[in-house]
Amino acid sequence: MRIVFLIGVFFVQSVLGAIRFSNSYYSSRNRERSIxxxxxLIILHTTEAPSSSALRKLRDNGECHYCIDERGIVYRIIDHRREAYHAGRSMWRGRTNVDSFSVGIETCGYHNKPLNAAQYSALLALVGELKYxxxxxxxxxxxxxxxxxxxxNKWHKRSHRGRKRCGMMxxxxxxxxxxxxxxxxxYDPDVRARRLTAGDAYLAKVLYGAVPQQQAVAALSAPGVNVISKGRSAWDIAREAYNKADTVYIFPDGAQKRGHQIPDFRKVPAGTKVVVNCTDDNLPETYQTVGINxxxxxxxxxxxxxASTVYVYPDGSYKRGSQLSAAAVLKLPYGTKVLTGYAVGGPVTASRPATSICGNRWRSPDTFFLINGVLVPGDKVDDSKIPVGAMLFFKS
Ligand SMILES: [Zn+2]
Incomplete structure (x- = not known):
């Protein structure tokens, strides 16, 4: 045991010397995991949540070996020689239970968004060492x-690829x-060998085709991405959360039902908005646009x-829903952006920075800054360039 420990230290200090490690989220599940x-394989994941919530969950469940936060710090969760439960139902080249023969790295980010520079350099170094x-x-x-x-499931008669878009980028x-x-x-070896069917044509294009990064980002963050249409089912939108109680279906007539209350998903009409609130959701929260959605x-x-619905007008001004009459809601102009379930914070001042308004949520991709009339997600904001007077909207 002592020798193994010394070897571990050796790697940390020499080979892995450039990486900033932290043991502050080391999982107590290590004890129960086998070597x-x-x-x-090395499997790359995106947490689909900020580190503030992701690290705790990963530690409590022992769901990865390493997790890289927004600052590029690498948290050890499970000893890299032991099994972490990161891949779930999985298969590669006919071999199932990928957890038993892979190392899993989570990065605090989203499957359809680029990482930041600190994360890229940490992941580059970590993957390099693990490959070695x-x-x-x-x-x-x-x-x-x-x-x-x-x-x-209801949409796929057979076992299928496309259960997750995690780490797609x-x-x-x-x-x-x-x-x-x-x-x-x-190509997908398990689809080619007919062990699985291809359940997500778009995902397959990203994984194996030639989809430019910008296009992949745009397609998956486009307004309407969570609205059921011809060729876009509840499963496409919500994946395994389609029938969960915390997934909300907002029908074209405004009526709402939760996933577990819907008896026949084939009868959900086109135009139904699907709001997925499950933490395993792959789609980050964003705004909708009047006239488009x-x-x-x-x-x-x-x-x-x-009060928790915020309308940002095309001229860059904003109002809460509680400030509008029913008639004014009906007359909102085309292009008005709609944030639902949001709190309004600000304005940002020299003595009151974003972090004192909403804590570390200020840099979350579902927090939006209103800067010169434009909504800028928290993860895209340059914190040295947030102008005094900027308002921000964060999930309440
Ligand atoms: Zn994943």
């Missing part, structure tokens, strides 16, 4: 979405280049006139 017999330690080639460094698969050549990964798989009363439903 893997082999390690042939376990002799893993570049095309065996995969995204969780490469290996996750789903059991049959890590398949893009432009992202891989920043991680010094020179190759990637060119429907009328304000369709977008915000019963909350159209609530």
């Amino acid at each position: 893997r017999k082999s390690t042939s 330690i376990y002799k893993i080639s570049d095309h065996n460094v995969l995204a969780h979405s490469h290996v996750a698969y789903g059991a049959p 890590f398949a893009l050549p432009s992202v891989r280049a920043r991680l010094n990964l020179k190759s990637r798989p060119s 429907g009328k304000a009363q369709d977008i915000a439903g019963e909350e159209a006139r609530a």
